[in-house]
Amino acid sequence: xxxxxxxxxxxxxxxxxxxxxxxxxxxxxxxxxxxxxxxxxxxxxxxxxxxxxxxxxxxxxxxxxxxxxxxxxxxxxxxxxxxxxxxxxxxxxxxxxxxxxxxxxxxxxxxxxxxxxxxxxxxxxxxxxxxxxxxxxxxxxxxxxxxxxxxxxxxxxxxxxxxxxxxxxxxxxxxxxxxxxxxxxxxxxxxxxxxxxxxxxxxxxxxxxxxxxxxxxxxxxxxxxxxxxxxxxxxxxx
Ligand SMILES: [Zn+2]
Numbered sequence: 001x002x003x004x005x006x007x008x009x010x011x012x013x014x015x016x017x018x019x020x021x022x023x024x025x026x027x028x029x030x031x032x033x034x035x036x037x038x039x040x041x042x043x044x045x046x047x048x049x050x051x052x053x054x055x056x057x058x059x060x061x062x063x064x065x066x067x068x069x070x071x072x073x074x075x076x077x078x079x080x081x082x083x084x085x086x087x088x089x090x091x092x093x094x095x096x097x098x099x100x101x102x103x104x105x106x107x108x109x110x111x112x113x114x115x116x117x118x119x120x121x122x123x124x125x126x127x128x129x130x131x132x133x134x135x136x137x138x139x140x141x142x143x144x145x146x147x148x149x150x151x152x153x154x155x156x157x158x159x160x161x162x163x164x165x166x167x168x169x170x171x172x173x174x175x176x177x178x179x180x181x182x183x184x185x186x187x188x189x190x191x192x193x194x195x196x197x198x199x200x201x202x203x204x205x206x207x208x209x210x211x212x213x214x215x216x217x218x219x220x221x222x223x224x225x226x227x228x229x230x231x232x233x234x235x236x237x238x
Contacts, residue, residue, distance in 0.1 A: 005170045008051050010058040018170065019047075021211040029057055031064035042170065043212060070156055080125040086112055088133075090191025090236065105132035137165045137188040144195045145181075148203060151222050157206050163199075170186065172198045172233070175205040190233055197229035 017029075017037035028040045041050060072213040078084065079225075085092040093112040100115035105128050107113070118124050145163050146191050150155070159179035168184040175181050183204045200223050204216065208215035219226055 002044055004045065008009060008054050010055060010060070010062075013058070013062065015054060015058055015061060019050060023213045023216050027053060029054065029061065031061055033068045033070065035065045035068055037061055037065075039215065042209075052120065056218065073184055075089055078126065080122040080129070086129065087189035087237075088112065088136070088195070105129060105130055133188050134165070137183070137185045140192070141165055141183055141195065141199070144192055145199055148196055148199045151200065152203055155207055155218075157203070160208060161203060161207060171201045175202040179206060185238060190237055194233035194236065197223060197233065201226070 005018050006140060007014050009015075015037065017039055018129060019039045019041055021043050022040050023111060024040060024042050027042065027045060029039075031036050032038060037054070039050060039054070041080060078086075078162060080095070080097075082095055082097045084095045086095055087093075088107070093107065093110065094218055096111045096113045097119040098113060098115050099117065099119050101126075102115060102119055103117065104115040105112065106115075112129075114125055114128055114129060116125060135190045141163055145161070161175075161179045164182045164185075165185045167186060168182075171184060173181065173183045181199070183195070183202075187198060204215060204219045204222065208218055223229070
């Protein structure tokens, strides 16, 4: 995906920001309610120029962040206890921990049921859930890819993609020239239309490697509502 993280030093602050290249004429800086700083940049603006702009706006950015900070609830850390909700394919599921000799995670009647010999061991439960998400991701991402491929049937894909996943800090997916598409495992918490958006974005890179105008034209042809899906994904999984 297009989003890359950078930072500048401003006084005693380190300001981290993400840069997203878009087919547009001007550079814009926005500070989100979760205090993220996001830059929309036209193609081909040198990083040094973007950093200079962020430095010039740093005082304003810090004011915006301080303003949003006052509304922020302390983010409840995951505690891995019964009753807590966890996302899977865009839906919230309540967790239920059951003591059992064998560890296992299952979706049963709208509940995320974890069998574990140590229900009080949050780290162990976290690990079981993580493994479960990874297994689901492998299956579900592959299924969504198969639904996406026909949308590109008019275009000659130069190579047949292979699909992988891993946990990324700051990106939803990536695509290599050899056709290796890697999705962020965390996408398994998003709904399938969001997963399809990320897969299609990466598939378009097989035809148009850079975030050029041609890339966005292609993506818009294949998925006219991609911007809506992108916004939904970013709102759902912060
Ligand atoms: Zn991209």
